[in-house]
Amino acid sequence: xxxxxxxxxxxxxxxxxxxxxxxxxxxxxxxxxxxxxxxxxxxxxxxxxxxxxxxxxxxxxxxxxxxxxxxxxxxxxxxxxxxxxxxxxxxxxxxxxxxxxxxxxxxxxxxxxxxxxxxxxxxxxxxxx
Amino acid sequence: xxxxxxxxxxxxxxxxxxxxxxxxxxxxxxxxxxxxxxxxxxxxxxxxxxxxxxxxxxxxxxxxxxxxxxxxxxxxxxxxxxxxxxxxxxxxxxxxxxxxxxxxxxxxxxxxxxxxxxxxxxxxxxxxxxxxxx
Numbered sequence: 111x112x113x114x115x116x117x118x119x120x121x122x123x124x125x126x127x128x129x130x131x132x133x134x135x136x137x138x139x140x141x142x143x144x145x146x147x148x149x150x151x152x153x154x155x156x157x158x159x160x161x162x163x164x165x166x167x168x169x170x171x172x173x174x175x176x177x178x179x180x181x182x183x184x185x186x187x188x189x190x191x192x193x194x195x196x197x198x199x200x201x202x203x204x205x206x207x208x209x210x211x212x213x214x215x216x217x218x219x220x221x222x223x224x225x226x227x228x229x230x231x232x233x234x235x236x237x238x239x
Numbered sequence: 240x241x242x243x244x245x246x247x248x249x250x251x252x253x254x255x256x257x258x259x260x261x262x263x264x265x266x267x268x269x270x271x272x273x274x275x276x277x278x279x280x281x282x283x284x285x286x287x288x289x290x291x292x293x294x295x296x297x298x299x300x301x302x303x304x305x306x307x308x309x310x311x312x313x314x315x316x317x318x319x320x321x322x323x324x325x326x327x328x329x330x331x332x333x334x335x336x337x338x339x340x341x342x343x344x345x346x347x348x349x350x351x352x353x354x355x356x357x358x359x360x361x362x363x364x365x366x367x368x369x370x371x372x373x
Contacts, residue, residue, distance in 0.1 A: 122339040138337070141330035144277055147285075148324055149358060154284045155316070156365040158304045169300055173289035181285025188281050192274035226275055233279035237306045238287055238299050 137194045143187035150180075196222025262329055262352070269326025272319045313366040321359040328355035 125135035157168040171177060199221045200214035212220070288299055306312060332351035336344050 125337070135334075135337070138330055138334040141327040141334065144273055144323065145327035145331060147277065147281055148320060148327070151280055151284055152320070152358065152362055152365055154288075155307060155362075158307060159365070159368055162300075162304075165300060165304065166297070169289055169296060172285065173296075178285070178289065181281055184285060185278060185281040188273070188277040191270075192278055195270050195274040222274075226278075229275045230279040230282075233276060234283055234287070236312075237283045238302050239306070 137190065140187040140191040140194075143184050144191060147181070147184040147188070150184075192226055196226060262325070265322065265325040266329040269322035269324070269329075273323040273326050276319045277323060317362055317366050320362045321355075324355040324358050324362075325352070328352050 125131040154168065154172075157165045172181075196218055200212075200217040203217075203221060205212040205217055205221070283303070288303060289296070291299070307316065328351040332344070332347045335347055335351075340347060
């Protein structure tokens with residue numbers, strides 16, 4: 111697939127050149143950790159169906175320090191993904207009330223952080239009640 | 240969300256070729272699902288499920304098993320997991336391109352979207368009740 115035109119060559123570490131680039135790259139890297147977590151989540155779901163003993167054994171493994179640390183990293187990545195994703199809502203989906211554009215903080219709460227907190231509370235309650 | 244303002248890498252001329260628009264749609268929907276659900280999933284399975292004394296852990300394990308065993312929840316989980324996987328695949332592919340693999344952008348589709356597809360099929364099998372794979 112020929113792109114045509116000139117592409118300025120850049121170092122692989124171009125994202126270290128500016129804080130904004132760095133923030134962009136950190137946001138992108140959250141996807142690696144979330145993908146890894148999703149695979150572990152699938153293992154957890156498969157262990158549920160494998161019987162009480164198999165599931166208890168897997169949960170016991172998850173309580174080891176290495177797995178706890180990995181999940182803390184995954185949690186930070188997932189939270190950062192959510193914050194950056196919902197933080198972009200006002201630019202991505204501007205909401206107008208008549209002629210007036212809904213202010214950015216209100217749009218973020220109504221279209222992002224509010225639903226996020228609600229869904230999170232329901233998920234935690236539902237899965238562990 | 241969209242980074243087209245800064246570098247245009249996900250939009251523009253290229254979007255008309257190569258099915259990029261299709262992956263972009265999956266990417267956006269997956270981004271919403273991942274943002275809404277994944278932090279809570281991590282808290283449940285990575286923190287609350289393994290924490291606590293054995294009696295609490297056993298009660299939580301039973302509650303978790305019942306919650307994810309109900310078929311409407313299984314369908315919802317499958318949707319959230321599949322869309323989130325494709326979101327991650329898209330971002331991982333573009334991040335690898337940004338790290339200097341741009342010339343392999345086509346080839347990178349195989350491990351990225353192929354991996355997401357494989358994990359999606361696995362998710363469908365797991366949620367269908369076939370747990371012999373792991």
